[in-house]
Amino acid sequence: MLSNLTAQAPDKILMLIEEFKADTRQGKIDLGVGVYKDPQGVTPVMRAVKAAEHRIWETQTTKAYTGLAGEAEYRSALASMILSEVPADRLASVATVGGTGAIRQALELARLANPDVRVFVSDPTWPNHLSIMKFMGLPFTEYRYFDAATRGVDFEGMKADIAQAAKGDIVLLHGCCHNPTGANLTLDQWAEIAAILETSGAIPLVDLAYQGFGDGLDADAEGTRLIAARLPEVLIAASCSKNFGIYRERTGLLMALAENTAARDLAQGSMAYLNRQNYSFPPDHGARIVSTILTDEALRADWAAELEEVRNTMLGLRDQLATDLRDLSGSDRFDFIAHHRGMFSRLGATPEQVATLKTDAAIYMVGDSRLNIAGLNRDTVPILARAIIDAGI
Secondary structure (H helix, E strand, O other): OHHHOOOOOOOHHHHHHHHHHHOOOOOOEEOOOOOOOOOOOOOOOOHHHHHHHHHHHHHOOOOOOOOOOOOHHHHHHHHHHHHOOOOOOOEEEEEEEHHHHHHHHHHHHHHHHOOOOOEEEEEOOOHHHHHHHHHHOOOEEEEEOEEOOOOEEOHHHHHHHHOOOOOOOEEEEEOOOOOOOOOOOOHHHHHHHHHHHHHHOOEEEEEEOOOOOOOOHHHHOHHHHHHHHHOOOEEEEEEOOOOOOOHHHOEEEEEEEOOOHHHHHHHHHHHHHHHHHHOOOOOOHHHHHHHHHHOOHHHHHHHHHHHHHHHHHHHHHHHHHHHHHHHHHOOOOOOHHHHOOOOEEEOOOOHHHHHHHHHHHOEEOOOOOEEEHHHOOOOOHHHHHHHHHHOOO
């Protein structure tokens, strides 16, 4: 049987990681993998996370299963962080295996509710969005999003394409810090998208993987909150990997806002059912870390302060890189880097130019020229800036 399997194409980012590891050159720079790194190149364990884990270790008396939906305290605390005001009579939620698991369960839920569902997804988007949909056999349509000339959002194209979604379709939106481009919607633009979805009856699925990495915890959730307040049905897939730095704990949450209490109860039962079919009980350790932090005033304050340090570090690197490139190029064509938010920006380089950066300067980034700002530090920014100019970008 196993000999009948078809070889799968390797993941390009994972291949890049292995290629980077094998490179023996001194001073090589990894801007490919999507994890936060401090100026020393380490993905740290946050102070509040360490403290929460110590408290859990001291007080936890069992490793028995939690519920199919995960611990209620975790779901409530994270929903409150995301939505601020939680409409309990409309909200169903389940803990998931990371943000990726939340996306998968959201798409499973959408298909369960509408076997003919189509998904509208930004061009470009996180590659795993497309991979999951292709594996599930879900039909999807790409909507215009990134303007290659301005390195901003092609908002008129986006609106025109999203307007083609019909009642019961899913429109997948990045809540903040768009991956891979770093180009975000303004709050006014979120309002226009909400109006289009109100008219069409299409349901937004908000992928909120980077809350706190862009303009701040509350600012990064403004678009999601607006959508949640305006529309009768909303799906939200949240990840704690980035903002709590617990990547390997696989801690996510799927929320479904329903039109009324009866629909909420149906959604809650269906989401628990899907958890049971896919992995039964969701992982608990990361969720317990998050709930411990969010429900303790001192831990939450320390976590929020460290998250601000992370955010401001990335903003400082953006400003430094944009300034260095302006000085070297004698133009403002790279100023978009300072305006983007989150870990990523898309440079707009060709695959050949990206290959030149790797070959000539040992600088690794994804082939579409997505670079991870958090892979830089103050010493490597000038090296990257010079390499970008030398590569003719």
